[in-house]
Amino acid sequence: MGLSPAFVKRVENLRRELHRLSLRGALICDPENLYYFSGHLIQEGNATALLVIPTDGEAALVVHEDDHQLQSIQDFTGDVLTYRGGVSLHEIDAASTCFIDVYGKSLHPLGIESYSLPFGCGAIVGFVSDEAWRDIQGIMARLRRCKDDDEIALIRHAAAVADTGQEAARELFAEGLSEIVLLSECRSAMEEAAGAPIGFLADVLVGEKTALIGSPLGVAGSYCAEAGDPAIVDLLPRVQGYFADTTRTLWSGTPPAEVHKTVALLQEVKRDLEKLLKPGARAAEIDAAARGRLDREGLFPHHTGHGIGISHFEAPFIRQGSEDVLEAGNVITLEPGLYFDGWGARVEDDYLITPEGFEKLTRSEGG
Amino acid sequence: MGLSPAFVKRVENLRRELHRLSLRGALICDPENLYYFSGHLIQEGNATALLVIPTDGEAALVVHEDDHQLQSIQDFTGDVLTYRGGVSLHEIDAASTCFIDVYGKSLHPLGIESYSLPFGCGAIVGFVSDEAWRDIQGIMARLRRCKDDDEIALIRHAAAVADTGQEAARELFAEGLSEIVLLSECRSAMEEAAGAPIGFLADVLVGEKTALIGSPLGVAGSYCAEAGDPAIVDLLPRVQGYFADTTRTLWSGTPPAEVHKTVALLQEVKRDLEKLLKPGARAAEIDAAARGRLDREGLFPHHTGHGIGISHFEAPFIRQGSEDVLEAGNVITLEPGLYFDGWGARVEDDYLITPEGFEKLTRSEGG
Numbered sequence: 011m012g013l014s015p016a017f018v019k020r021v022e023n024l025r026r027e028l029h030r031l032s033l034r035g036a037l038i039c040d041p042e043n044l045y046y047f048s049g050h051l052i053q054e055g056n057a058t059a060l061l062v063i064p065t066d067g068e069a070a071l072v073v074h075e076d077d078h079q080l081q082s083i084q085d086f087t088g089d090v091l092t093y094r095g096g097v098s099l100h101e102i103d104a105a106s107t108c109f110i111d112v113y114g115k116s117l118h119p120l121g122i123e124s125y126s127l128p129f130g131c132g133a134i135v136g137f138v139s140d141e142a143w144r145d146i147q148g149i150m151a152r153l154r155r156c157k158d159d160d161e162i163a164l165i166r167h168a169a170a171v172a173d174t175g176q177e178a179a180r181e182l183f184a185e186g187l188s189e190i191v192l193l194s195e196c197r198s199a200m201e202e203a204a205g206a207p208i209g210f211l212a213d214v215l216v217g218e219k220t221a222l223i224g225s226p227l228g229v230a231g232s233y234c235a236e237a238g239d240p241a242i243v244d245l246l247p248r249v250q251g252y253f254a255d256t257t258r259t260l261w262s263g264t265p266p267a268e269v270h271k272t273v274a275l276l277q278e279v280k281r282d283l284e285k286l287l288k289p290g291a292r293a294a295e296i297d298a299a300a301r302g303r304l305d306r307e308g309l310f311p312h313h314t315g316h317g318i319g320i321s322h323f324e325a326p327f328i329r330q331g332s333e334d335v336l337e338a339g340n341v342i343t344l345e346p347g348l349y350f351d352g353w354g355a356r357v358e359d360d361y362l363i364t365p366e367g368f369e370k371l372t373r374s375e376g377g
Numbered sequence: 378m379g380l381s382p383a384f385v386k387r388v389e390n391l392r393r394e395l396h397r398l399s400l401r402g403a404l405i406c407d408p409e410n411l412y413y414f415s416g417h418l419i420q421e422g423n424a425t426a427l428l429v430i431p432t433d434g435e436a437a438l439v440v441h442e443d444d445h446q447l448q449s450i451q452d453f454t455g456d457v458l459t460y461r462g463g464v465s466l467h468e469i470d471a472a473s474t475c476f477i478d479v480y481g482k483s484l485h486p487l488g489i490e491s492y493s494l495p496f497g498c499g500a501i502v503g504f505v506s507d508e509a510w511r512d513i514q515g516i517m518a519r520l521r522r523c524k525d526d527d528e529i530a531l532i533r534h535a536a537a538v539a540d541t542g543q544e545a546a547r548e549l550f551a552e553g554l555s556e557i558v559l560l561s562e563c564r565s566a567m568e569e570a571a572g573a574p575i576g577f578l579a580d581v582l583v584g585e586k587t588a589l590i591g592s593p594l595g596v597a598g599s600y601c602a603e604a605g606d607p608a609i610v611d612l613l614p615r616v617q618g619y620f621a622d623t624t625r626t627l628w629s630g631t632p633p634a635e636v637h638k639t640v641a642l643l644q645e646v647k648r649d650l651e652k653l654l655k656p657g658a659r660a661a662e663i664d665a666a667a668r669g670r671l672d673r674e675g676l677f678p679h680h681t682g683h684g685i686g687i688s689h690f691e692a693p694f695i696r697q698g699s700e701d702v703l704e705a706g707n708v709i710t711l712e713p714g715l716y717f718d719g720w721g722a723r724v725e726d727d728y729l730i731t732p733e734g735f736e737k738l739t740r741s742e743g744g
Contacts, residue, residue, distance in 0.1 A: 054421075055578045055689070056593055077593055100492040100514075124497030125467040129489065130512065132496055145497065147467070194568045198561035205557055205599040211422045212574075226423055226444055232572040322422070 016160040020047055020153070021063060027149050028065040028121055035064040035117035036146060037109065037134065039102070040126035042320040043150045050082040051251045053209065058101035060109055064117060072105045106131040121146035155317065155325055156339030161252065162362060165319065165341050168254035169360050169371040171247045174203040176258050179214075179243045185262045189216045189230040192241065200247045209248030211322055213257075216241045220259075220354040223312060223347070235262040240269050242356055246322050253322040255343050256372050257358035269355065272307075272348050276357045279303045279346045283314070287342075287361055287368035293326050293334040300346050301330075308348040315344045318360065338365045383527040387414055387520070388430060394516050395432040395488055402431040402484035403513060404476065404501065406469070407493035409687040410517045417449040418618045420576065425468035427476055431484060439472045473498040488513035522684065522692055523706030528619065529729060532686065532708050535621035536727050536738040538614045541570040543625050546581075546610045552629045556583045556597040559608065567614045576615030578689055580624075583608045587626075587721040590679060590714070602629040607636050609723055613689050620689040622710050623739050624725035636722065639674075639715050643724045646670045646713045650681070654709075654728055654735035660693050660701040667713050668697075675715040682711040685727065705732045 024047065028036055038044050038061040041052040048061050048071055057074030069088035074095045077083055083090060091112060093104040110133060120135055124145040127134070135142040157165065178199035183192060193214040201208050213224030217239040222228030224244055235241065244257040259273050279300060286296050297314040304310040315328035318341055326334035326342060336342070340363040347356030360371040391414065395403055405411050405428040408419040415428050415438055424441030436455035441462045444450055450457060458479060460471040477500060487502055491512040494501070502509040524532065545566035550559060560581035568575050580591030584606040589595030591611055602608065611624040626640050646667060653663050664681040671677040682695035685708055693701035693709060703709070707730040714723030727738040 080593055102492055122496065125469055125495045127496045128492045129494045129496050129499055129502075130491030132499065135496075188569075188572075190572055190574070191565075191569055193574065194565035198558075198565050201561045202555075202558055205555075207557070207560065207579075207597055226447055230574055 014049070014160055016158050017047065017049055019158065021069065023153050024063060024150075025065055027146070027153070028063075031121065031144060031146075031149075033065060033119050033121045033144060033146070035062060035067075035113075036121040037062055037117070037127070038123065038150075039105075040123045040147070040150070043123065043126075043147075043154075045251050045320055046150075046154055048082075048086055050080070050086065057095060058105050060105050062109065062113065062117070070112075072108050074101060074105075100128075100130065102128055102131060106134055110134060115142070118142045119144060121149075123147040123150065151325060154319060156337055157319060157341055157362075158339070161319065162339075162341070164250055164252040165254060165360070165362075166371055168247055168249040168252045169256070170373070171200045171203050171208070171249050172245050172254040172256045172360075173373050175200040175245045175247060176243065176256055179241075179245075179258065180260060183235065183241050183243075183260045183262060185235050185237050185239075187216075187262075188232050188234045189214055189219070189241075190232060192216070192243070193230045196243065196245055197247075200245070204247070204249045209253075211246040211248075213242060213244040218352050221349050221352055223349060223354060223356075237263045238266055238269075240265065240353055240355060242354065244356065244358065248322070251320055253318045253320070254360055254372065255318050255322060255345075255358060256360065257345055257347075257356045259355040259357060269353070272355045273357065275307065276346050276348060276355060280344050280357055280359065283344050283346070284361070284368060284370070287336065287344075287363060289336055289338045289363060289365060291336045293328045293332040293336065294330065296344075297328050297330055297332065300344075304346060304348055308350050310346070310348060312345075312347065314346060315342050315358075317342050336363050338363055341371070381416070381527055383525045384414065384416055386525065388436065390520050391430060391517075392432055394513070394520070395430075398488065398511060398513070398516075400432060400486050400488045400511060400513070402429060402434075402480075403488040404429055404484070404494070405490065405517075407490045407514070407517070410490065410493075410514075410521075412618050413517075413521055413687055415449075415453055417447070417453065424462060425472050427472045429476065429480065429484070437479075439475050441468060441472075467495075467497065469495055469498060473501050477501060482509070485509045486511060488516075490514040490517065518692060521686060523704055524686060524708055524729075525706070528686065529706075529708070531617055531619040532621065532727070532729075533738055535614055535616040535619045536623070537740070538567045538570050538575070538616050539612050539621035539623045539727075540740050542567040542612045542614060543610065543623055546608075546612075546625065547627060550602065550608050550610075550627045550629060552602050552604050552606075554583075554629070555599050555601045556581055556586070556608075557599060559583070559610070560597045563610065563612055564614075567612070571614070571616050573617075576620075578613040578615075580609060580611040585719050588716050588719055590716060590721060590723075604630045605633055605636075607632065607720055607722060609721065611723065611725065615689070618687055620685045620687070621727055621739065622685050622689060622712075622725060623727065624712055624714075624723045626722040626724060636720070639722045640724065642674065643713050643715060643722060647711050647724055647726065650711050650713070651728070651735060651737070654703065654711075654730060656703055656705045656730060656732065658703045660695045660699040660703065661697065663711075664695050664697055664699065667711075671713060671715055675717050677714060678716065679712075679714065681713060682709050682725075684709050703730050705730050708738070
């Protein structure tokens, strides 16, 4: 299924888990998992789709009738079932009815993503709590943790797009520029580089708001940079379904000595943390190493890093209490930061864990 | 609850429905409904929240502990319950556990949005199919159909932002400009006008792709306009949680006579359809009037219009088979279009239905 051997391999891995759990199939509605196993990417405003993977038997995509001509559906090598749109308020209802019509209870016990499948679709498993279904969302997250070559190529591309955004920020940021224009122009530069609409999350903050770290409390607004203001530019472009996540701390004009010194320290800490990146490294120890350097300098109230991929925030989590261990194929961020009364600074890059250690995926220079 | 009397009134209206259905409360997790009834807007990347509205008793917001300082939570005048983040893969699981700890079965039978509440949260209603819960998503949609004054003010603002985007498109579109740059620059102009990050959906297509109407098949890419190419610019900014939705058909250089004539016809058809806008008008008859004019000219393969508000696509639906009847307080779009072999055109504006007829909310001129 899908054009690439990568999809065949991913589905094989899932089927192995389904066999192990004595499940007769999986019903996938989480858009991230659906993209991972089928190559069909559902974005905001697109119609609902379901992916059915029988443990033994042909996979099927259940899609809105209007989506049938989409390239990602045409490329899908399993069955394609269509539901009629515009009938119900709830496309997921129409899609799950289509599933029941075709499969009935033949795939019970069924693996489902119990936090993605709506309660109203409970008829799929007869609203029975432990005989007809089992939650496999955690298994999917585990399968997605090590990226295959196709995924690494896509994240590499997203990282290059993020680099373009950071270069635009570095060129543009100056006294008088507003947070919101800085954010918009970074996005435009990345979208032009991608050549297609991108998904986008960002924290772009200037001056005193840099102390707020980012969302939910710190959101870009109309504030215009004054001379010497720092800016935290944290950009998360999603290109062809995969995220990169990079942060630079910039300043307008000549930075105050403390800003300059802090950014240099964060860069040094990040370089030292990189030396710990290799298969077998314990995420909690990397986090502890960051805290050992930063806690005496100021506040460091967030994680040291996290995995990225189809989602912008996934395992391995590099934070206190994490039990994650790095493996080759993980793609992670490192993002040491320091926050003071009235300002803050953060730097962040993306890394592929390799059998030998790591490869840095983001290339842009500086803070 | 909420600072504005509008929220008090909205909750009163919901409680009246809950009484009528003999329900003891409502559990709201759909972000659109949660914003409508509480003023707390959850956007992409923000933490899960739940809103509990007992039929008799104080309302409560269940929010991530990190969100406690958000202005929209501070402004909420009911109870605020917090769940700890970072423990579970699934924030909704932590939030629903918090709900169960506080309320148990005391609000059964409970109104739920069965297509928004995840199956994994079924413990809230004991996985029982018809005694402990009732779906109230349809009721919520009905309550949201007529906009109150606060909502009309927000949609008016979103429409002004959309006008800014269309003015930017009109200024920029010229031979050599790519679809993706046109899309990005429209967004940037709107975001700067809004002074904060906006939500955004769009169909921006140039040349032959205008025949594809828009997503899912037509998506902006790297194609650059050639002399005489038409562009369909369909912009849906979401500002402070409310959508506007406008379309213009532009051209690079001097338009071919057929493009010019078609856009003029669509404007004329739209003006004639406006004359039908008033309370009591049947949506299907407005749609039929559009088809009566357009079917003999070319293809018109989509709806004539739809409601907008917190969502970009809601009742009343102005299309074939619709049973919707316009009411004062509805906010709708009219979007006649014509599509031919190799190109297409569409125009779209937003209208408030008033007791006397309508008010046009979008102001930008032209195709």
